[in-house]
Amino acid sequence: MNIVVTKPALQYYKREMDVKNGDFVRFFVRLGGCSTVQSGFSLGVAVREPKEIGVSETIDDITFYVEESDLWFFDGHDLKVKYSRNKDEIEFEYQN
Incomplete structure (x- = not known):
């Protein structure tokens, strides 16, 4: 996953x-x-030091990550995090 x-x-x-x-x-x-x-689950976001990074991306010296223990949620999908100007909010896309 990415x-x-x-x-x-x-x-x-x-x-x-x-x-x-x-x-x-x-x-x-x-x-x-x-x-x-995943039915019945969603993603939360927090600024927090990692324990065991499963996957990450670093942009402008900021590391976005998912812990190893949470990788099951993505079921093999990549995560794309984007901003919707129309809604003024973050949107998560799960891609194969």
Whole structure:
């Protein structure tokens, strides 16, 4: 699996979550919500130091990652994180 974070999404996290160079941004599995890959689960986001990175992408010295223990959620799909200007929010795309 791979993570792709678009430049507009990066700018959103810098603006809305005060993410700075050297920070770690974790995508984690939450009970509840919805996704197209796992029924009854969704992704959460937190600025947090990693324990055991399963997959990551670093942009502008900011590391976006998923812990090894959460990789099951993606069921072999890649994660694309993008920003919707129309909705002013982040969107997650799961790609084969």
